[in-house]
Amino acid sequence: MTTNRIPRAPESFAVPRGLLYGAAEGAIKKPGRLDVGVITGERLVAAAVFTTNRFAAAPVIVSREILRRNSGQVAGVVVNSGCANAVTGPRGLEDAWRMSEALGAQVPALVCSTGTIGVHLPMERLLPAVARAKESAGSSAGDFLRLADAILTTDTRRKVAAAGIPGSSAVMVGCAKGAGMIAPSMATMLAFVATDARICAADLQRSVARISNRTLNCLTVDGDTSTNDTLIGISSGCTGPEIVAGSPEHAAFEAALEEVLQSLTIQLAADGEGATTVIEVAVSGARDFAEARAAALKVANSPLVKTAVHGRDANWGRIAMALGNSGAEFEPAEVDIAMESMPLLSRGTPVPFDEGEALRILDTDYLRVSCRIGNGPGEARVWTCDFSKQYIEINGAYRT
Amino acid sequence: MTTNRIPRAPESFAVPRGLLYGAAEGAIKKPGRLDVGVITGERLVAAAVFTTNRFAAAPVIVSREILRRNSGQVAGVVVNSGCANAVTGPRGLEDAWRMSEALGAQVPALVCSTGTIGVHLPMERLLPAVARAKESAGSSAGDFLRLADAILTTDTRRKVAAAGIPGSSAVMVGCAKGAGMIAPSMATMLAFVATDARICAADLQRSVARISNRTLNCLTVDGDTSTNDTLIGISSGCTGPEIVAGSPEHAAFEAALEEVLQSLTIQLAADGEGATTVIEVAVSGARDFAEARAAALKVANSPLVKTAVHGRDANWGRIAMALGNSGAEFEPAEVDIAMESMPLLSRGTPVPFDEGEALRILDTDYLRVSCRIGNGPGEARVWTCDFSKQYIEINGAYRT
Numbered sequence: 016m017t018t019n020r021i022p023r024a025p026e027s028f029a030v031p032r033g034l035l036y037g038a039a040e041g042a043i044k045k046p047g048r049l050d051v052g053v054i055t056g057e058r059l060v061a062a063a064v065f066t067t068n069r070f071a072a073a074p075v076i077v078s079r080e081i082l083r084r085n086s087g088q089v090a091g092v093v094v095n096s097g098c099a100n101a102v103t104g105p106r107g108l109e110d111a112w113r114m115s116e117a118l119g120a121q122v123p124a125l126v127c128s129t130g131t132i133g134v135h136l137p138m139e140r141l142l143p144a145v146a147r148a149k150e151s152a153g154s155s156a157g158d159f160l161r162l163a164d165a166i167l168t169t170d171t172r173r174k175v176a177a178a179g180i181p182g183s184s185a186v187m188v189g190c191a192k193g194a195g196m197i198a199p200s201m202a203t204m205l206a207f208v209a210t211d212a213r214i215c216a217a218d219l220q221r222s223v224a225r226i227s228n229r230t231l232n233c234l235t236v237d238g239d240t241s242t243n244d245t246l247i248g249i250s251s252g253c254t255g256p257e258i259v260a261g262s263p264e265h266a267a268f269e270a271a272l273e274e275v276l277q278s279l280t281i282q283l284a285a286d287g288e289g290a291t292t293v294i295e296v297a298v299s300g301a302r303d304f305a306e307a308r309a310a311a312l313k314v315a316n317s318p319l320v321k322t323a324v325h326g327r328d329a330n331w332g333r334i335a336m337a338l339g340n341s342g343a344e345f346e347p348a349e350v351d352i353a354m355e356s357m358p359l360l361s362r363g364t365p366v367p368f369d370e371g372e373a374l375r376i377l378d379t380d381y382l383r384v385s386c387r388i389g390n391g392p393g394e395a396r397v398w399t400c401d402f403s404k405q406y407i408e409i410n411g412a413y414r415t
Numbered sequence: 416m417t418t419n420r421i422p423r424a425p426e427s428f429a430v431p432r433g434l435l436y437g438a439a440e441g442a443i444k445k446p447g448r449l450d451v452g453v454i455t456g457e458r459l460v461a462a463a464v465f466t467t468n469r470f471a472a473a474p475v476i477v478s479r480e481i482l483r484r485n486s487g488q489v490a491g492v493v494v495n496s497g498c499a500n501a502v503t504g505p506r507g508l509e510d511a512w513r514m515s516e517a518l519g520a521q522v523p524a525l526v527c528s529t530g531t532i533g534v535h536l537p538m539e540r541l542l543p544a545v546a547r548a549k550e551s552a553g554s555s556a557g558d559f560l561r562l563a564d565a566i567l568t569t570d571t572r573r574k575v576a577a578a579g580i581p582g583s584s585a586v587m588v589g590c591a592k593g594a595g596m597i598a599p600s601m602a603t604m605l606a607f608v609a610t611d612a613r614i615c616a617a618d619l620q621r622s623v624a625r626i627s628n629r630t631l632n633c634l635t636v637d638g639d640t641s642t643n644d645t646l647i648g649i650s651s652g653c654t655g656p657e658i659v660a661g662s663p664e665h666a667a668f669e670a671a672l673e674e675v676l677q678s679l680t681i682q683l684a685a686d687g688e689g690a691t692t693v694i695e696v697a698v699s700g701a702r703d704f705a706e707a708r709a710a711a712l713k714v715a716n717s718p719l720v721k722t723a724v725h726g727r728d729a730n731w732g733r734i735a736m737a738l739g740n741s742g743a744e745f746e747p748a749e750v751d752i753a754m755e756s757m758p759l760l761s762r763g764t765p766v767p768f769d770e771g772e773a774l775r776i777l778d779t780d781y782l783r784v785s786c787r788i789g790n791g792p793g794e795a796r797v798w799t800c801d802f803s804k805q806y807i808e809i810n811g812a813y814r815t
Binding site: 104132133240316326331333335337343347363364402410411 | 467468469470471499501502503504531532533534595637638639640641642716717718719722723725726728731732733735736737738739740743744745747748760763764765802803804806807808810811
């Protein structure tokens with residue numbers, strides 16, 4: 016089996032200066048598991064992108080408001096897993112504010128929750144756990160890994176990525192969670208990227224939005240956008256010089272951000288509920304990026320494509336079907352489809368292929384499907400995973 | 416278990432006068448199964464709606480052209496299962512024309528194919544089978560049932576419905592096929608409705624389009640719109656008087672058409688790949704029908720909602736999530752969600768419910784989910800099925 020393209024979460028890495036990470040057990044998930052986390056520091060700036068779901072969760076509403084009021088100045092982040100605090104009415108909003116204030120700083124902290132929808136937070140257990148997480152917070156890679164573990168729900172493993180920023184001694188670390196209800200339309204379920212690079216809140220916001228658009232926003236597990244999706248970028252600004260928008264340092268910063276977010280994106284796809292194979296769908300020749308991404312997402316969301324890959328079946332007809340449904344405007348007679356380097360459809364005509372060779376290519380944990388739909392300049396890559404019986408098992412008995 | 420709302424295909428029924436149905440074995444599917452069918456008669460008029468997939472199959476392209484050229488006058492319908500003749504290039508188009516001409520009449524016949532995409536028709540077996548189907552054609556209910564069987568692929572049972580037209584001695588019979596790749600955007604995979612009511616081609620076209628919009632176009636199994644979707648309405652005109660648009664007779668005709676198409680729609684949902692439960696999603700209070708249907712379809716297409724129903728889990732949070740993703744504009748604080756008569760969310764606030772009662776309600780082969788999203792006049796009902804491991808089994812090993 017081919018296996019070399021899925022990034023592994025590192026165990027040791029350089030951490031940004033000026034940031035502390037803490038985690039604690041709040042008995043919100045099953046007892047004995049970390050489910051509360053904090054990020055703290057002095058004079059932090061933050062930026063974030065959030066779900067577009069109309070039922071935006073209480074922590075999303077509160078965090079948006081905090082960023083707006085304080086122009087990106089925050090005390091840190093407070094997060095819990097096990098309860099999404101979504102569709103919880105006025106009491107849910109009040110709980111999210113109290114959770115934010117639990118860091119006890121002059122400016123409020125951003126707040127995130129993930130887990131079951133429609134259930135209230137157990138504040139009597141949550142607030143003491145936030146205090147414990149804050150007390151125990153430290154700045155080592157091990158501390159960051161505990162935070163990365165505290166945000167997981169149905170994930171089978173943690174997602175972590177780290178990168179240096181070329182030409183600078185500043186670094187960047189990121190973590191994410193999510194395995195189902197993943198079709199980010201602003202960001203994935205929860206992801207945090209921390210850095211000590213000195214960048215202002217407005218530029219950080221632009222970079223987070225721009226880079227998430229071609230990484231986390233190009234990810235789908237099941238086409239279902241969650242009520243709690245949040246990506247937060249947070250900086251201590253400890254390591255100068257100041258990054259100026261448009262400078263070579265800014266380009267290096269965004270390259271590092273893309274490296275971290277793309278790695279997290281692929282790690283999320285690899286741990287999609289029931290997944291055995293990451294599928295990268297690349298579409299080129301579209302009118303623009305938006306059309307290419309829409310076409311690629313339609314392929315990536317098709318249950319028929321995802322089950323075919325699971326069954327190791329080079330059933331390119333289903334890929335053609337999905338492209339044809341995507342709203343992209345193309346001529347069927349101009350379409351090419353390939354799996355890895357094996358052409359399956361060329362200029363709209365089926366290419367005979369060797370089934371043995373196809374099986375060999377499909378025996379992988381990372382399959383690249385490429386589609387050329389015309390001669391336009393638009394191209395995009397999206398990531399998803401195959402669809403297995405385990406997805407049904409996991410989701411047929413999640414809440415009960 | 417509650418079970419009373421899924422229509423069963425009748426075995427005996429009155430058939431329209433002036434139409435003949437034939438079927439034959441062409442060894443396109445496995446040998447020993449009917450896979451070729453014809454509908455013939457004298458001076459037939461027909462109307463049809465087709466897939467919106469950009470990779471429209473060769474028979475769709477040919478049938479569209481025939482209807483246009485002949486203003487709805489056709490020799491009948493020729494259909495095969497086992498091979499979709501889709502994404503088959505110029506040779507596929509030529510094959511579809513030859514298949515159409517195989518009925519050997521002065522005006523051409525409409526032509527439909529369903530089955531695997533990207534494979535050429537075995538014309539050397541198909542054309543003799545069309546001749547045999549034509550020779551053996553008859554006008555009894557049994558002949559219609561053989562046609563209904565000849566169009567099936569991964570279906571586990573035939574879909575048939577019949578209706579009288581109130582105030583007239585004319586009748587209507589319909590059949591359909593489809594179990595996967597079902598998200599009709601003009602019609603379902605294949606459906607035929609035959610009648611002897613005297614109606615002109617233009618009025619028949621309007622009725623077929625109008626009624627399919629709230630029946631077959633409100634159906635989804637997996638969100639994947641096929642390349643071959645075709646609904647054909649065909650009339651011998653043998654039983655008068657002429658139906659005039661806007662008359663009471665016209666309303667009665669459309670009521671019968673809706674009865675037949677809605678029955679086929681629910682039968683299709685009930686036989687969705689791996690299905691154990693039909694889910695009816697009703698959305699009301701939307702701005703208009705289009706918004707209500709889009710919201711209902713988003714719920715019906717959510718793998719998380721479909722697996723929850725499969726797991727007998729009253730997980731209304733996933734329904735809220737899907738509504739929030741649908742693009743419908745509503746206030747979360749105004750939303751009600753219920754399963755059957757059990758309220759789960761009222762004005763955006765969770766309603767405590769009894770888990771035993773929920774289990775009793777969910778132990779059914781037909782579950783009604785209703786959502787009120789505001790005070791608008793728009794409402795729609797859509798039908799889908801739950802998502803089970805059998806879906807993965809069926810589609811992970813279909814082509815091989």
